[in-house]
Amino acid sequence: MKACNDAQGIIHSFQSLGTVDGPGVRYVVFMQGCNLRCSCCHNPDTWELKASKTYTAEQVFKNASKYVEYFGKDGGITVSGGEPLMQAQFVKNLFILCKENGINTCLDTSGSILNDNVLSLLDYTDRVLLDVKYTNNDDYVKHVGCTLDTVLKFLQILDQKHIKTTIRQVIIPTVNDDKNNILKLKDIVSKFSCVDKIELLPFKKICQTKYDELGISFPFGTLPTPQAELMQELNLLLK
Numbered sequence: 001m002k003a004c005n006d007a008q009g010i011i012h013s014f015q016s017l018g019t020v021d022g023p024g025v026r027y028v029v030f031m032q033g034c035n036l037r038c039s040c041c042h043n044p045d046t047w048e049l050k051a052s053k054t055y056t057a058e059q060v061f062k063n064a065s066k067y068v069e070y071f072g073k074d075g076g077i078t079v080s081g082g083e084p085l086m087q088a089q090f091v092k093n094l095f096i097l098c099k100e101n102g103i104n105t106c107l108d109t110s111g112s113i114l115n116d117n118v119l120s121l122l123d124y125t126d127r128v129l130l131d132v133k134y135t136n137n138d139d140y141v142k143h144v145g146c147t148l149d150t151v152l153k154f155l156q157i158l159d160q161k162h163i164k165t166t167i168r169q170v171i172i173p174t175v176n177d178d179k180n181n182i183l184k185l186k187d188i189v190s191k192f193s194c195v196d197k198i199e200l201l202p203f204k205k206i207c208q209t210k211y212d213e214l215g216i217s218f219p220f221g222t223l224p225t226p227q228a229e230l231m232q233e234l235n236l237l238l239k
């Protein structure tokens, strides 16, 4: 793995006016590098912490600031990936600049890395979008590459720090698209008062071309996209 200078962030791409990665309109930073290999991953091109462009926190902040008038009262900046926690010191530097300037900060993460840098970053994080990808450990180990416990420990820290949290789960036909899974997710999450929202996202395959270009197989490439009616039914279980 390429060693990274904490002052520089290795970044895959930016989205100026995102509306699906946290509340309101947001400037989204997609970090390069991921410690996991999810079978449903939409962004395999972010996995390797290789020679993508590097930026200082100041440079990213300056770019994001251009859009501040669009953020309104709910919007702000989201750092996603890849896995942003792999570059926690850089993200912390960026979030400190945001907080100094009254910009809301949001972290989109798998919650699979916990160290002093991560703990410190969380002190400047207004909201976390946390993937709870499966509700059982076997699927986590098989289809993600970490344990469910690791993620729940991370969620516990968010709870202790009173950080508003959105839980996200991608619904994948034949893997986790059953009602029992959703009821279990609801039950797991009910123990954490920091969670104010659960989002179920339909599995999509528009990323197939990325896998083809990288010459790697998409483990869930043969699975279908869930029907809208099923998504509706599963969402109703969360009410």
Ligand code: SF4
Pocket (backbone or CB within 6 Å): 034, 035, 036, 037, 038, 040, 041, 042, 043, 044, 046, 081, 082, 083, 110
């Ligand atoms: S954590 Fe996210 S970026 Fe990393 S492999 Fe999983 S889905 Fe892909």
